Amino acid sequence: MSLTAWIRRARTPEPVPVRREIAVFEPADLFDIEIKDNPETNPVLCCTSDAAGAAAFNALWLKRIASSGRYAAAVSVRGQGGTPAAVGGAEARAHDVVQAAVTVPRQTVLIGHREGAAWAALAAGRYPAAGLVLVSPQRFPKQLPKPVGEPPVLLVVSESETQSKEVQAVADEYGITPLTFAGAPDDVFKGAAAEGLLDAILSWLDAQQR
Amino acid sequence: MQEYSSQAAYDRGEAVCVIGAGASGLIAVKNLRENGFEVDCYERDTVLGGLWNPQNQHSPLYPNTHLVTSRSQTEIPDFPMPDDWPDYPSATQMLEYLTSYAKHFGLSEHIWYGSEISHLEPVEGARFEVVVKPAAGAAARRLRYGAVIIATGHHWAPNLPSYPGLDEFRGTVMHSSQLKDPSRLRGKHVLVVGGGNSGVDIACEAAVNAASCVHSVRRGAWHLPKYLGGEPSDYALARLASRPKFLRRFLADRILKGPKLLAERMGIETPGHGPGSEEPVRNGRYLEHVGDGSIKRRGEVARFDGYDVAFADGTEIRPDLVVLATGYQPKIACVAPELLGGTPDQPAPQLFARMFSPKAQTLAVAGLVEPGVGVLPIVHWQTHAIARWLQVRKSDPERAESFKLQVNAESSHNAAGAADDSPRRRLVVDAEEYLASLGRIIDTLEQEPAK
Ligand SMILES: Cc1cc2nc3c(=O)[nH]c(=O)nc-3n(C[C@H](O)[C@H](O)[C@H](O)COP(=O)(O)OP(=O)(O)OC[C@H]3O[C@@H](n4cnc5c(N)ncnc54)[C@H](O)[C@@H]3O)c2cc1C
Numbered sequence: 001m002s003l004t005a006w007i008r009r010a011r012t013p014e015p016v017p018v019r020r021e022i023a024v025f026e027p028a029d030l031f032d033i034e035i036k037d038n039p040e041t042n043p044v045l046c047c048t049s050d051a052a053g054a055a056a057f058n059a060l061w062l063k064r065i066a067s068s069g070r071y072a073a074a075v076s077v078r079g080q081g082g083t084p085a086a087v088g089g090a091e092a093r094a095h096d097v098v099q100a101a102v103t104v105p106r107q108t109v110l111i112g113h114r115e116g117a118a119w120a121a122l123a124a125g126r127y128p129a130a131g132l133v134l135v136s137p138q139r140f141p142k143q144l145p146k147p148v149g150e151p152p153v154l155l156v157v158s159e160s161e162t163q164s165k166e167v168q169a170v171a172d173e174y175g176i177t178p179l180t181f182a183g184a185p186d187d188v189f190k191g192a193a194a195e196g197l198l199d200a201i202l203s204w205l206d207a208q209q210r
Numbered sequence: 211m212q213e214y215s216s217q218a219a220y221d222r223g224e225a226v227c228v229i230g231a232g233a234s235g236l237i238a239v240k241n242l243r244e245n246g247f248e249v250d251c252y253e254r255d256t257v258l259g260g261l262w263n264p265q266n267q268h269s270p271l272y273p274n275t276h277l278v279t280s281r282s283q284t285e286i287p288d289f290p291m292p293d294d295w296p297d298y299p300s301a302t303q304m305l306e307y308l309t310s311y312a313k314h315f316g317l318s319e320h321i322w323y324g325s326e327i328s329h330l331e332p333v334e335g336a337r338f339e340v341v342v343k344p345a346a347g348a349a350a351r352r353l354r355y356g357a358v359i360i361a362t363g364h365h366w367a368p369n370l371p372s373y374p375g376l377d378e379f380r381g382t383v384m385h386s387s388q389l390k391d392p393s394r395l396r397g398k399h400v401l402v403v404g405g406g407n408s409g410v411d412i413a414c415e416a417a418v419n420a421a422s423c424v425h426s427v428r429r430g431a432w433h434l435p436k437y438l439g440g441e442p443s444d445y446a447l448a449r450l451a452s453r454p455k456f457l458r459r460f461l462a463d464r465i466l467k468g469p470k471l472l473a474e475r476m477g478i479e480t481p482g483h484g485p486g487s488e489e490p491v492r493n494g495r496y497l498e499h500v501g502d503g504s505i506k507r508r509g510e511v512a513r514f515d516g517y518d519v520a521f522a523d524g525t526e527i528r529p530d531l532v533v534l535a536t537g538y539q540p541k542i543a544c545v546a547p548e549l550l551g552g553t554p555d556q557p558a559p560q561l562f563a564r565m566f567s568p569k570a571q572t573l574a575v576a577g578l579v580e581p582g583v584g585v586l587p588i589v590h591w592q593t594h595a596i597a598r599w600l601q602v603r604k605s606d607p608e609r610a611e612s613f614k615l616q617v618n619a620e621s622s623h624n625a626a627g628a629a630d631d632s633p634r635r636r637l638v639v640d641a642e643e644y645l646a647s648l649g650r651i652i653d654t655l656e657q658e659p660a661k
Contacts, residue, residue, distance in 0.1 A: 107316070
């Protein structure tokens with residue numbers, strides 16, 4: 001974040017605060033003595049534009065992430081799941097993500113799905129995420145802030161999206177090559193495709209830690 | 211780390227030493243780590259948070275200390291406070307915030323508690339040797355670092371005025387930092403000396419708890435309520451700064467008109483320049499207490515005489531308790547004043563851009579400013595700049611040169627308050643100008659190298 005960007009934000013009215021729904025799954029919640037919370041790993045915070053919000057990650061994601069020894073959380077931004085609706089566009093949703101991120105006990109990785117990827121990217125412009133994972137990004141902001149603290153960035157898209165202009169633009173913006181997963185971009189929360197996608201993300205996260 | 215003998219200095223290579231684990235030290239550690247530096251932070255006390263931690267032995271907190279700057283103007287830019295906190299968080303919340311910042315970024319593992327740095331000096335290769343004062347009987351340790359950032363704060367040495375007869379005064383006298391327990395005011399006739407934020411806050415405590423409260427104030431000041439036009443005052447005023455120049459004056463006059471008239475009605479002069487150039491008093495209750503007579507304002511104290519206190523205007527009172535809210539002397543004891551640009555007869559630091567030592571490239575100070583706005587964001591950008599500078603001076607000699615020229619230029623025009631004699635007032639900066647200057651410095655350090 002640049003100093004000018006901060007000055008501008010500090011002088012703009014803050015989005016209306018909402019009581020946010022945050023789902024958390026810790027390695028200890030698995031009741032598996034083999035799996036321990038590894039303090040060397042960064043926690044993970046997820047968001048999606050799916051209307052279910054945090055609950056979308058309950059079926060598979062949070063447990064799978066926790067099984068890898070990581071603290072796993074997901075947030076419902078304003079108007080999703082159990083979080084009341086309130087005025088504000090993408091900036092306000094990014095604010096919701098940052099507010100959720102600072103409640104996570106350690107510096108967290110942000111994972112955003114679809115429009116959630118755009119919110120996560122905006123959030124990473126204000127908060128030094130430990131990593132930024134963009135899954136099938138949609139409606140990405142034209143003016144993208146430089147991520148604070150230069151976190152590693154991963155872009156994962158479905159095979160059908162690789163040629164899309166939007167995906168190309170995001171990849172160029174961060175100077176990275178997208179990974180692909182088999183399956184439909186809107187159907188990532190359960191099933192075999194979801195498992196494959198999660199495997200890819202988790203092994204990328206492990207590689208960053210080293 | 212291992213044990214060190216008192217003779218040989220242990221070499222920490224390019225690691226950076228941060229002195230103090232108050233807000234400034236914590237922000238420095240986080241930003242240095244983020245820029246890839248190894249960091250050792252030394253804290254003389256056994257707790258973090260500096261002056262916001264009441265467990266810190268010398269904490270200057272007084273009863274019911276609340277922030278005078280609002281949440282959005284006080285929080286660290288990349289780690290916001292929870293947005294369901296009040297506009298003006300309490301000292302307890304401030305400590306909770308700093309603790310969660312330290313935990314979130316894993317800062318504690320880089321902090322050595324109970325370790326006071328008693329001395330530091332430059333050694334060959336633009337490096338520094340620091341001496342850690344031994345704790346209870348152990349031997350002193352010496353370590354060498356690639357750079358040192360001093361973040362020791364400037365609210366530790368009470369500034370105690372001398373009045374004729376003060377030493378023989380028969381009532382109780384204490385500095386504001388010693389007033390930990392509000393019950394000490396109960397039922398007493400209290401005199402509060404000093405018209406800054408602490409003095410005004412304590413006068414308000416006395417107004418509701420003590421038998422009577424007289425408040426001695428030497429000069430006028432801007433008195434702002436905590437809200438202006440339905441918004442926290444500092445936020446409202448900062449927003450004005452983003453307006454076009456020709457409108458700014460007009461809008462400022464308009465929102466400040468009410469507070470100015472009220473202060474005048476209470477017999478308080480407002481300085482000619484706006485509230486931006488000097489720390490304004492921010493307390494919405496004070497003028498109401500003056501208005502209902504529970505605080506009686508007086509001018510300067512002339513002398514103490516047995517049980518009595520005489521004022522310059524010839525009046526006298528007989529207080530049980532005198533609270534000296536007379537501020538602090540900024541002191542940095544662990545380093546020779548010359549290294550921070552002081553001279554034998556003018557030992558106060560004269561830093562480049564209020565943070566860089568003019569004598570040593572690898573020595574900087576964080577948080578030695580009184581910006582009249584939230585201090586933490588300023589320290590965030592200061593330490594961001596320092597971390598970048600430490601990178602650039604190694605990796606990019608060309609840019610390092612243009613940076614030096616720039617920092618020199620920036621230093622000449624933020625010398626606000628330099629003419630004034632009081633050491634604290636010399637720390638005052640115009641926040642708007644200083645932030646702009648920090649922005650230019652960071653730009654110079656970060657712009658893409660010309661190809
Ligand atoms: C009563 C009061 C109210 C305030 N209200 C506000 C407000 O509303 N908003 C705002 O923005 N600011 C406010 N401030 C300003 C405050 O200074 C900053 O908010 C901030 O806390 C400064 O942090 P610091 O780390 O620079 O200093 P400190 O908090 O003083 O921390 C310095 C640390 O260094 C340690 N130390 C000192 N010397 C050594 C040594 N030689 N070796 C090792 N360790 C050492 C100390 O033990 C301490 O922990 C207030 C200050 C006071 C006194």
